[in-house]
Amino acid sequence: xxxxxxxxxxxxxxxxxxxxxxxxxxxxxxxxxxxxxxxxxxxxxxxxxxxxxxxxxxxxxxxxxxxxxxxxxxxxxxxxxxxxxxxxxxxxxxxxxxxxxxxxxxxxxxxxxxxxxxxxxxxxxxxxxxxxxxxxxxxxxxxxxxxxxxxxxxxxxxxxxxxxxxxxxxxxxxxxxxxxxxxxxxxxxxxxxxxxxxxxxxxxxxxxxxxxxxxxxxxxxxxxxxxxxxxxxxxxxxxxxxxxxxxxxxxxxxxxxxxxxxxxxxxxxxxxxxxxxxxxxxxxxxxxxxxxxxxxxxxxxxxxxxxxxxxxxxxxxxxxxxxxxxxxxxxxxxxxxxxxxxxxxxxxxxxx
Amino acid sequence: xxxxxxxxxxxxxxxxxxxxxxxxxxxxxxxxxxxxxxxxxxxxxxxxxxxxxxxxxxxxxxxxxxxxxxxxxxxxxxxxxxxxxxxxxxxxxxxxxxxxxxxxxxxxxxxxxxxxxxxxxxxxxxxxxxxxxxxxxxxxxxxxxxxxxxxxxxxxxxxxxxxxxxxxxxxxxxxxxxxxxxxxxxxxxxxxxxxxxxxxxxxxxxxxxxxxxxxxxxxxxxxxxxxxxxxxxxxxxxxxxxxxxxxxxxxxxxxxxxxxxxxxxxxxxxxxxxxxxx
Amino acid sequence: xxxxxxxxxxxxxxxxxxxxxxxxxxxxxxxxxxxxxxxxxxxxxxxxxxxxxxxxxxxxxxxxxxxxxxxxxxxxxxxxxxxxxxxxxxxxxxxxxxxxxxxxxxxxxxxxxxxxxxxxxxxxxxxxxxxxxxxxxxxxxxxxxxxxxxxxxxxxxxxxxxxxxxxxxxxxxxxxxxxxxxxxxxxxxxxxxxxxxxxxxxxxxxxxxxxxxxxxxxxxxxxxxxxxxxxxxxxxxxxxxxxxxxxxxxxxxxxxxxxxxxxxxxxxxxxxxxxxxxxxxxxxxxxxxxxxxx
Numbered sequence: 048x049x050x051x052x053x054x055x056x057x058x059x060x061x062x063x064x065x066x067x068x069x070x071x072x073x074x075x076x077x078x079x080x081x082x083x084x085x086x087x088x089x090x091x092x093x094x095x096x097x098x099x100x101x102x103x104x105x106x107x108x109x110x111x112x113x114x115x116x117x118x119x120x121x122x123x124x125x126x127x128x129x130x131x132x133x134x135x136x137x138x139x140x141x142x143x144x145x146x147x148x149x150x151x152x153x154x155x156x157x158x159x160x161x162x163x164x165x166x167x168x169x170x171x172x173x174x175x176x177x178x179x180x181x182x183x184x185x186x187x188x189x190x191x192x193x194x195x196x197x198x199x200x201x202x203x204x205x206x207x208x209x210x211x212x213x214x215x216x217x218x219x220x221x222x223x224x225x226x227x228x229x230x231x232x233x234x235x236x237x238x239x240x241x242x243x244x245x246x247x248x249x250x251x252x253x254x255x256x257x258x259x260x261x262x263x264x265x266x267x268x269x270x271x272x273x274x275x276x277x278x279x280x281x282x283x284x285x286x287x288x289x290x291x292x293x294x295x296x297x298x299x300x301x302x303x304x305x306x307x308x309x310x311x312x313x314x315x316x317x318x319x320x321x322x323x324x325x326x327x328x329x330x331x332x333x334x335x336x337x338x339x340x341x342x343x344x345x346x347x348x349x350x351x352x353x354x355x356x357x358x359x360x361x362x363x364x365x366x367x368x369x370x371x372x373x374x375x376x377x378x379x380x381x382x383x384x385x386x387x388x389x390x391x392x393x394x395x396x397x398x399x
Numbered sequence: 400x401x402x403x404x405x406x407x408x409x410x411x412x413x414x415x416x417x418x419x420x421x422x423x424x425x426x427x428x429x430x431x432x433x434x435x436x437x438x439x440x441x442x443x444x445x446x447x448x449x450x451x452x453x454x455x456x457x458x459x460x461x462x463x464x465x466x467x468x469x470x471x472x473x474x475x476x477x478x479x480x481x482x483x484x485x486x487x488x489x490x491x492x493x494x495x496x497x498x499x500x501x502x503x504x505x506x507x508x509x510x511x512x513x514x515x516x517x518x519x520x521x522x523x524x525x526x527x528x529x530x531x532x533x534x535x536x537x538x539x540x541x542x543x544x545x546x547x548x549x550x551x552x553x554x555x556x557x558x559x560x561x562x563x564x565x566x567x568x569x570x571x572x573x574x575x576x577x578x579x580x581x582x583x584x585x586x587x588x589x590x591x592x593x594x595x596x597x598x599x600x601x602x603x604x605x606x607x608x609x610x611x612x613x614x615x616x617x618x619x620x621x622x623x624x625x626x627x628x629x630x631x632x633x634x635x636x637x638x639x640x641x642x643x644x645x646x647x648x649x650x651x652x653x654x655x656x657x658x659x660x661x662x663x664x665x666x667x668x669x670x671x672x673x674x675x676x677x
Numbered sequence: 678x679x680x681x682x683x684x685x686x687x688x689x690x691x692x693x694x695x696x697x698x699x700x701x702x703x704x705x706x707x708x709x710x711x712x713x714x715x716x717x718x719x720x721x722x723x724x725x726x727x728x729x730x731x732x733x734x735x736x737x738x739x740x741x742x743x744x745x746x747x748x749x750x751x752x753x754x755x756x757x758x759x760x761x762x763x764x765x766x767x768x769x770x771x772x773x774x775x776x777x778x779x780x781x782x783x784x785x786x787x788x789x790x791x792x793x794x795x796x797x798x799x800x801x802x803x804x805x806x807x808x809x810x811x812x813x814x815x816x817x818x819x820x821x822x823x824x825x826x827x828x829x830x831x832x833x834x835x836x837x838x839x840x841x842x843x844x845x846x847x848x849x850x851x852x853x854x855x856x857x858x859x860x861x862x863x864x865x866x867x868x869x870x871x872x873x874x875x876x877x878x879x880x881x882x883x884x885x886x887x888x889x890x891x892x893x894x895x896x897x898x899x900x901x902x903x904x905x906x907x908x909x910x911x912x913x914x915x916x917x918x919x920x921x922x923x924x925x926x927x928x929x930x931x932x933x934x935x936x937x938x939x940x941x942x943x944x945x946x947x948x949x950x951x952x953x954x955x956x957x958x959x960x961x962x963x964x965x966x967x968x969x970x971x
Contacts, residue, residue: 098401099866118401120872132863136885145881146871193871400869411772418769419786422846425801426789428812432804443815490696497693502683509694512701518954519705522904522926526933526942527708527715547704550697570684580684609794611908616934627794631912634800643804650800657792665785672848673855 049110049123049200049233050075051096056105058091058257066091066257068105073250078227078234082244083254084280089237090205092254096235097126097203109200125194126203130210131186133178133193139165140174143192164192167226184215191223195230202227204236208243220246241281245269253277275393278318284349286387287324289317289334289358301334301354301379314391321349321363323385326371332378336360341370352377426654432647433457440643452644460648466621466632469649475544476608476625477656482545483607484600491551492592495558496584500570517552521613529616539620548613554599561595562588594667601668605657626653709950715943734944743920744928744945751924754838755902762842763894766849771879773850774857784854791847795840796908802840803913826914830921833914837922840913841906849894856890857883896960900953925949 051073058066066088073079081089094100096107098119106113114122125146134142140161147157165171168188178186187207194202204223208216224247227234238244244251245265253261253268253276261273265281272278278286289300291311300317329335336352348370350362362379364370371377388396427447432440434453439445460469497503498510521528528547537543565588573583614628624632630649635641661668716734738744773783790798805813806824814824826833860883868878884891907926910916916923916931923931929949933942 097866097870099869101401116401119866119869120874124870126867126870128863128867130861130863132861132867134864134868134882145868145873149872149877193867197871400866402875411775415769415772415776415783418765418772419783422787422790422843425798425805425843426793428805429801440810443810444812445810490700493693494697497690500683501686501690501693503687503690506690509698512706513697516701516705518950518957519709520904520953522907522929523946523949523953524705524708524712525929526939526946527711528704529934530711531704531708546700550700550705555697580686580689583684605792609792609796609908611794611796611911612930615911627796627908630797630800634803634912643807643810646800647804650797653797654793657794658789661788661792662785665788669784669788669851669855672851 051201051233051235052106052108053092054106054108056092056095056107057103058088058095058100059103064103064257066095066103069252069254069259071252071259071262073233073235075233076231078224078236078247078249079252080236080238080244080248080250081252081254082238082241082248082280084239086256087254088257089239089254093203093205093235093237096201097124098122123200124203125197125199125201126205127187127190127194127207129206131178131190131207133186133189135178138175138177139170139181139189139192142178142189143196146193146197160196160198161192164195167195167229168192183211184219187211187219191226195226200233202232202234202236204234206238207236208238208240216243223247241283245281251281253280255280272318272387273395275316275318275389275395278387278389278395282320284321284361284363286318286320287358287360289319289354289360290356291315291317292356301336301356301358311388311396312390315396316389318387318389319360319381319385321361323381324360324362324379325381326350326362326364327378327380329376329378332380335376335378338371338373338375338377340373343370352379429647429650432644433651435644437642437644441640453648456644456648457652459642460645460652464629464633464645464649467624467629469626469629469652471622472624472626472629473652475541475623476627476653478541479544479610479614479625480604480607480656482541483548483610484603486545486549487551487554487603487607488596488599490549491554492558492589492596495555495562496588498555499559499562500580513550513552513555515552516550521548525612525616532617537617539618539623543617544610544614544623544625548607548610551603554603557595557599558592561592565591594670597664598667598670598672601660601664602672604660608657712943712946712950715939716947719940730940734940735948738941738944738948743923746920747923747925747928750834750920750922751903754834754841754906754922754924755899757834757838758841758845758902758906759895759898761838762845762898763849763891765842766846767853769846770850770853770857771883773854784851787850788847790844791851793844794908795844795906796912798840798844799837799909799912802836802843806836826918828918830918833918833922837906837909837913840909841902844909845898845901849898852890852894853887856887860886893960896956900956900960903949903952903956925952 051071053069053071056066056069057064069092081092083089091100095102096109096114098114098117102115106115108114109122109124134145137145143161143164144157147160152160161174162171165174168191170185170188170192173181173185173189178189181189190207207223208219211219220243223236236243236247248265250262250264251268252259255274255276261268261277263271268277269281272281272286275288279288292299293313298311298315325332334354336354339351339353341351342349343366346366348364348366348368350364350370352360352362354360360379390396428445431447431449432445433456435445435450436452436455439450462468462470464472494509494513498506532538532543532547535543537546569587570583573587578586609627610625611628614625615631618624618628621632626649630646630653633641633646633649717729717731719728719730719734769787773787776783793801803811805811806826808814808825808827811824817824824832826836864882864886865878868882873881903924904926906924907930910922910924910927911930914922916927925945926949929942929945932938932945936942
C-alpha cells in the first residue's frame with residue numbers, strides 16, 4: 048500500500064530530453080492509467096517508476112521513500128510486461144514462485160500464495176505447464192499471478208493487453224479491474240487505447256510528446272478537455288474540429304456567421320463532440336455541411352460530412368433514424384454550452 | 400536499469416581488459432620477439448617492447464627461412480588456401496543447387512553421402528588417403544594439397560538451407576520469363592547468395608590456410624611447404640638452439656593473412672559462423 | 678523441407694553433384710573403406726603379403742597399455758581444454774554483454790585467436806614456456822618453480838591444454854555472446870523486479886536459457902580437442918615426454934607414418950571413425966533440440 052508522487056520528472060537520452068517535467072500525485076489504492084499515442088513517453092515513465100530506466104532529474108517517491116537510486120528489487124513493486132516476459136524454462140508454478148523463493152519465503156507459504164493466486168486467475172490446472180504450452184491469454188494471467196503473489200506496494204502494467212485479440216481484451220479488462228478493486232493495490236497502467244483508459248481508470252494521465260497534458264477522472268477529462276490534443280484523443284469517434292476565420296470583427300465557423308464578436312485570437316479552433324450535433328434543415332442550424340457517407344453501426348449511425356470550409360465533421364445519430372443521403376446538404380445544430388474553443392497552441396480557452 | 404553497480408562497472412571493464420590482455424599476450428610477445436636480436440632473447444627475461452631488428456629478422460625469414468624461404472611458403476599457403484576455399488564453395492553450391500532444385504533418382508542418397516563426410520575428417524583417414532594421393536602421383540603438388548580437402552558437408556548444408564528459404568515464386572517467375580536452370584542459377588540464385596558466400600569465404604579461407612596435418616604428410620619437397628607446417632621445421636630438435644627471432648617473424652607472417660581477413664570482414668564472419676552452425 | 682517448384686532435367690543435376698561426389702568418393706569413402714579393410718590385416722615383416730586377422734588388430738590395440746593410456750590421455754586432455762576454454766569464454770561473454778557501449782571493440786580484440794592455426798598457437802606458447810628462454814618459465818623460476826615440459830609430463834599436458842584452449846576461446850566467446858544477446862531483455866528485467874541480483878539472475882535465468890548453446894559448444898569443443906589439436910601436439914611435445922601427451926589422433930600419425938605399422942594405424946583410424954560418428958550424431962541431435970527449445 049503506497050501513494051506515488053512524481054516531482055518534475057525529466058528524462059534525457061543523450062542530449063535529447065524526452066520527458067519534460069511530469070508532476071502528479073497518486074493516492075494509495077488508486078488505479079491510474081497513463082494513456083497516450085506511441086512515442087509519448089508513457090512506457091518510459093512507467094519504467095522509471097520500476098527502476099528499469101534511470102531518472103535524469105526530478106524525484107519519484109513511493110510511500111515515503113524516494114526511489115530514484117533504488118534498484119528495482121528494492122522498490123517493492125511488481126510489473127506485468129507487454130510480452131509477459133515469463134521465464135521460459137520454468138513451470139507456471141515456478142514462474143509465480145520465483146520472486147518469493149528469492150526473498151526466502153518459506154516453502155509452505157509460497158505454496159499457499161501461489162495456489163491462492165492461481166485460484167483467483169483460474170490457473171490451477173496449468174501449474175505444471177511451461178509457458179510455451181499456454182495460450183496468450185493464459186500467459187497473461189500467469190504474468191499477473193507472478194505480480195500478485197509478491198503482494199507489492201504498487202502494480203505496474205505495461206500495455207498488457209496489446210497482444211491479445213479484441214474479444215479477449217474486453218474480457219481481461221474487466222478481470223483486471225475487478226482484481227484491482229479486490230486487492231486495493233495502487234496501480235499504474237500504461238496503454239495507448241483510450242477505451243481501456245476510460246473503462247479502467249480512477250484517474251487518467253494523458254501524455255503527449257513527453258508532457259502530461261491533463262490529469263483527471265475519465266468523465267471529467269472527457270467533458271472538460273484542457274488541450275486540443277486531449278479533446279481529440281479521448282472519445283471515439285474523436286471530437287470534431289472546425290477552423291475559425293475572422294470577418295468584420297466577428298468569428299465565423301463553417302463559412303457561416305455565427306459566433307459574434309468573441310475574442311478568440313488568430314488560429315483558434317472550435318471543437319464539437321459528434322453526439323452533441325443534431326441534424327436540422329439546411330440553414331436552420333449553426334452551420335451547413337454536405338453529407339459524404341454514413342456508417343451504420345446498429346445502435347447508432349455515424350454520418351460523415353464536410354463543411355463549406357472543408358472541415359470534416361462526424362455526426363452521431365440514433366440507429367433507428369433514417370440517415371441523410373450522400374450529397375445532401377444538411378444543417379447542424381449544437382445546444383448552448385457544448386462548444387469548446389482552443390487557441391492556436393492547442394490550449395483550451397476558458398469561459399467560452 | 401538502475402543498478403548500484405559502483406565498483407561493478409569498473410570490475411567489468413577491468414575483467415574484460417584482463418581477458419583481452421591474456422588473449423593478446425602471446426601475440427604481442429611474438430611480435431616483440433620478431434623485432435629483437437637473438438642475443439636479446441637468449442637471456443631471459445626478454446624485453447616487452449619492440450626492438451630494432453625487425454627488418455633483419457623478417458628479411459632472413461622471407462628469403463632464407465629454414466628449409467625453404469618464407470616468401471615461397473607464403474605463396475604455397477595462399478594457393479592452397481584459395482584453392483580450398485574456392486573449390487569448396489564451388490562444388491558445394493553446385494551440389495546444394497542440384498539437391499534442392501531438382502528431383503532425380505538417388506537425390507537423397509547423394510545428400511546422405513555428403514552428410515557422411517562430416518564423420519570423416521582427414522585425421523581419421525590419413526594413411527589410406529595418403530596412399531590414394533600418392534598412388535595418383537599427386538604428392539608434392541598443389542592438387543594433392545587441395546583436392547582431398549575440398550569436399551565440404553557444412554558448406555553444402557549452408558547453401559541448401561539458404562536455397563530452401565528462397566521463395567518458390569522466384570523460380571516460377573524466372574521460368575515464365577524463359578530462364579532455364581542454368582540462367583536461373585547464374586542470374587538469380589548466385590547474386591542472392593552473395594552474403595553467405597562472402598561469410599563462408601572467410602571461414603573456409605582460415606580453415607584452408609591453417610591446415611597442418613595434411614600438408615605435413617603430402618609434401619616432402621621443401622619447396623612445397625606451406626608456412627603453417629613449415630614453422631615446425633624451424634623449431635629446435637634435440638640440442639639445437641632455434642633462431643627465435645626468425646621463427647617469431649615467420650609466425651607473425653603465418654598469422655597475418657587470416658587475422659587480417661577476420662578483422663576486416665568481422666561482421667560477415669561472425670554472422671556466417673553463427674548462422675552456419677544452425 | 679522440400680521445394681514445390683523444381684526444374685526438370687535428366688542430366689544436369691548429375692553434372693552438378695558430380696564434382697562433390699567424385700571428390701568424396703575418391704578421397705573420403707575409398708580411403709575410409711581402405712582403412713576398414715586394412716584394419717583387418719597385418720603386413721608381414723617384408724611388406725609383401727598381408728595376413729587376415731579379423732578383429733585381431735583391435736584386440737591387440739585394446740590390450741595394448743599404450744593405446745589404452747592414449748584413451749585416458751585424450752579424455753583428460755579434451756575435458757581440460759573444453760572446460761577451460763568454455764568457462765573463460767563464458768565469463769568474457771557475460772562481461773561483454775553487460776557493457777552497452779564498446780562491446781564491439783572488445784569483440785574485435787577477442788576474435789584474433791580464431792584465425793591462428795593450432796600449430797602456430799603451439800609455437801607461440803612453446804616460445805613463452807621455453808625452458809631456457811621463455812618469459813613465463815623465467816617468471817616461474819623467480820618463484821622457485823622449474824619449468825621443463827620436455828621432462829615433466831604434467832607440465833607438458835598443461836602447456837598443450839593452455840595452447841589449445843587459448844585458441845578456442847574466440848569461437849566459444851562468439852557463440853556465448855550471441856546466445857546471451859538472444860535472451861529477451863524483458864525476461865531479465867522481470868527477474869530484476871522479482872528481486873534477483875545480477876549473479877542470482879545469471880545462475881537462475883541466464884545460464885539455464887543458455888543451455889542449448891552450452892550443449893552445442895560442449896560437443897564442438899570435444900571434437901576440436903580430439904582432432905584439430907594435432908598441430909599443437911606435434912609442434913610442442915610430439916606426444917611426449919614418454920607419451921604423456923599422445924592423444925588418439927597423434928597416435929594414428931605416429932604409428933602409421935613414423936612407426937609404419939599400417940594395420941594398427943588403420944585399426945586406430947576405424948576407432949576414431951566410430952568416435953567421431955558418435956559425436957557428430959550427438960551434435961546434430963542437439964542442434965535439432967536447439968531449434969525446438971522454448
